[in-house]
Amino acid sequence: MKVLGILLSLAAAPVAAADTVYFTTEDYPPYNFRAGNDIKGAGYDQLIVMMEELKIPYSVEMMPWARxxxxxxxEPMHCVFTTAHIPERDTLFKWVEPLAVGRNLMVARKGSGLDVxxxxxxxxxxxxTQRNDYTQTLLENAGFEKIDLATDLKLTLKKLESGRLDLxxxxxxxxxxLxxxxxxxxxxxxxTEQKFSIACNSTFPDDLLARMQDALDTIIADGRQAEILGNYGLLGSNVSALASTPASNP
Structure with a gap:
């Protein structure tokens, strides 16, 4: 499915067709997910606010994460979200951030009895984990050898709950x-802990990237980001038992 951006005002500076920005994302609630025929989510909503205020033509398409x-x-003029900004990806993309800041938890099936x-x-x-997800890189860098890769997180979750995976x-x-x-x-x-961001192709125009970052900075400063995050339960939401637990150091 593709959601097309709309030029909102004739007063906007003209933008060449080549400057259309193509965004890709995956089904990963609460940051981006399908709701009937629509896409919603804390990352998606921020993106829409940014791009419509910039009056730049854009499209958004949901697909498997690896693609x-x-x-x-x-591909030039392509960006992907909501993307974890980890060191291994840093030089591969140009970044607009943060859409959110979060922790990554190691989870098991409830009642599994694992003492880890x-x-x-x-x-x-x-x-x-999901193939080509940032967590694959985190696991590999941390020295994990027994890594089971699936095409998406839903399949990994099913494997975990059926006992085919431990963690x-x-x-x-x-x-x-969940x-x-x-x-x-x-x-x-x-x-681990990480920023969630928009990652753009390494050839993405710097002036356009700066405009996108300015737009995100504005919605952070005026409170709209906090409002959007709150709409999806992301403000003050944490795992209470782990509130003071430091991240493991992979």
């Missing part, structure tokens, strides 16, 4: 939403 991030890496308190202890177990790294806010939806999960420890 979404590959297009942003290889940190990264070193977790390495002896089979850990699953799974997942963003804290996604975890909160538990609200009744998924039988429990947190073992805080794995």
């Amino acid at each position: 979404a991030i590959a297009l942003a890496q290889t 308190k940190n990264t070193d202890e977790a390495k002896s177990y089979t850990v699953g 799974m790294p997942i963003d804290e806010q996604h975890y909160v939403q 538990v609200k939806d009744g998924e039988p999960l429990e947190v073992k420890f805080v794995f």
Whole structure:
């Protein structure tokens, strides 16, 4: 599905057709997800506010994550969101950030009985994640060897709940939403912390990138980002038992 941006005002500076920005994303609530025929989410809503205020033509398309991030890496004028800004990706893209800041939790099936308190202890177990997701890189860099890769996070979640996996790294806010939806999960420890951002192709025009960053800075400063995040339960939402737990150092 493709949601087309609209030029809102004739007063806007003219923009060449080549300056159309193509955004890709995945189904990853609460940051971006399908709601009937629409796309919604804390990252998506911020993007729409930014681009419509800039009066720049754009499109948004939802697709599997591996394809979404590959297009942003290889195609001019393409950007992907909501993307974790980790060191391994830093020089691959140009960044507009932060859409959010979050922690990544290592979770297990509720009632699994696993006694795992940190990264070193977790390495002896089979850990699953989505192929080409930032958590794959985090796991590999941390020295995990038993990594099960699936095409999407939903399949990884099914494997975890069926006992085919032992552990799974997942963003804290996604975890909160899954538990609200009744998924039988429990947190073992805080794995990492990261920014969530818009990642654009390395050839993306610097002047346009700066305009996008200015637009995001504005909605952060005037409180609209906080309002959007709050609409999706992302303000003050945390795993209370882990509120003071430092991230494990992979």
